[in-house]
Amino acid sequence: MMRRADTQNKGHRNLAVAVSPWILLIFAVSFGLFSDGLPEAIRLFLGYAVVYPVLEELTFRGWCQTLLLKKPLFAIRRLGISPANLFTSILFALAHWLVREQSIILLVFFPSLLLGWVREKAGSVGYGILLHGLMNIFYFNVSMAGF
Template identity: 35%
Template sequence: MNLLLAATLAAPPVWWALAPWVAADRFTGAAALLSAALLYPLLEELSFRGLLQGWLLDRLGGWHRYGGISLPNLLTSLAFSGAHLATQPVLWAAAMVVPSLVFGHLRERHGSVLPPMALHIYYNSGLILFVELAQ
């Protein structure tokens, strides 16, 4: 199965499971909703997959894979997870490695930040929707 399709189909059960654990007050107000759903994914993907992973791919190459994961993708995902420590609990930030590896794979496979950007927006928007529905 295509990774993008699998990642898309896997998201709703994850949102449903996580919604009770996410504080609803994080998304109060239109600005907070738009930031979490659109702005943060756009900025994060441009920064991490566009700049950092692009730079690492230029320096290290992406042809060596370990379990299907390139070193630039792994390093970018660790940085992405670490950046979430500023606003997230440790376990939540650590869990960001998993979707980040998917975003990184899409960036490498398609040579563009648009596929990971679209998936990231989908993930964040879906989680926000499920958090709101759980209220």
């Protein structure tokens, strides 16, 4: 029978193995290692579809929301939304506001609540990363079309 610590260590090792290639890809794209031969639109697309969703979901839902959910006060859901999700979504919107215009807050806050809900239902950030990437691809296409 495996002890709890052994199970946790195995889980952390598996997570590290699963996440490592993504982290390498993120750094490679972020620091322009593949950018010489890539058109600007493809670099932007990779950022919106892969880099930002992975980094943001691991940071906000994977770390912040998970940490808050361990506190009983933040884990109680009202109308399907936990205080952990609400607080994380506020932080997420504020982080986007710092690098964008003020009107982006509402455009980011409500989808963030959905991403937080998905994280809590799934028990991990995997589906949230996928959904976040799809939402960013939609935003990317709309912004490239000039809307």
